[in-house]
Amino acid sequence: MENQEEVNNTQHGLKWGAIFGLILIIISLLIYIVDITIIVSSYISILWIAIFIGIGIFAGRDFRTKLGGYLSFKNAFLHALVVFAIGGFIGTVFDFILYNYIDPEIIPILIDTQIETTMKAMETLGGGSTDVMDNMAEGIEKGYTLQAQALGFLWKLVLYVIGALIVGAINKKKNKEEEF
Numbered sequence: 001m002e003n004q005e006e007v008n009n010t011q012h013g014l015k016w017g018a019i020f021g022l023i024l025i026i027i028s029l030l031i032y033i034v035d036i037t038i039i040v041s042s043y044i045s046i047l048w049i050a051i052f053i054g055i056g057i058f059a060g061r062d063f064r065t066k067l068g069g070y071l072s073f074k075n076a077f078l079h080a081l082v083v084f085a086i087g088g089f090i091g092t093v094f095d096f097i098l099y100n101y102i103d104p105e106i107i108p109i110l111i112d113t114q115i116e117t118t119m120k121a122m123e124t125l126g127g128g129s130t131d132v133m134d135n136m137a138e139g140i141e142k143g144y145t146l147q148a149q150a151l152g153f154l155w156k157l158v159l160y161v162i163g164a165l166i167v168g169a170i171n172k173k174k175n176k177e178e179e180f
Helices: 002-040 042-066 073-102 106-125 130-142 146-171
Strands: none
Touching: 002 042, 002 073, 002 106, 042 073, 042 146, 073 106, 073 146, 106 130
């Protein structure tokens, strides 16, 4: 049964990862159509986290139901990690294509918005030097390259592990009859 559960875990995780990736693409397109500058907003970051956790819980509950209502923490964690990693990868690839091929003219807009947002935050906290701002602007600009997007995805994997731990804890359910 354990082996069968692992196969189903991978297949189900891949399916939900693809669904999650499509949801991320749709949200990115909606943001792009409405106002691309809101993508750097802290409110959007909170929305992304809520969507990640919500999809992870929903996908995990679906998987647990398909397994008869019980799911170990290990398999709930691994399932959520697969969903997050696949969906995040699809979303990252789409964002790279959007920023670099579909509409490369939005990169300067995003850079200016990020700098403006950061400057306001730094002023609120006591300011920042011009040199710091220039270095930050250069770093932000490099953030849209393929190498930076790939490195960003690797850092996101760390966050996906944390999210998968949370979702795994929420979705696990022990079979009390098998414990005895």
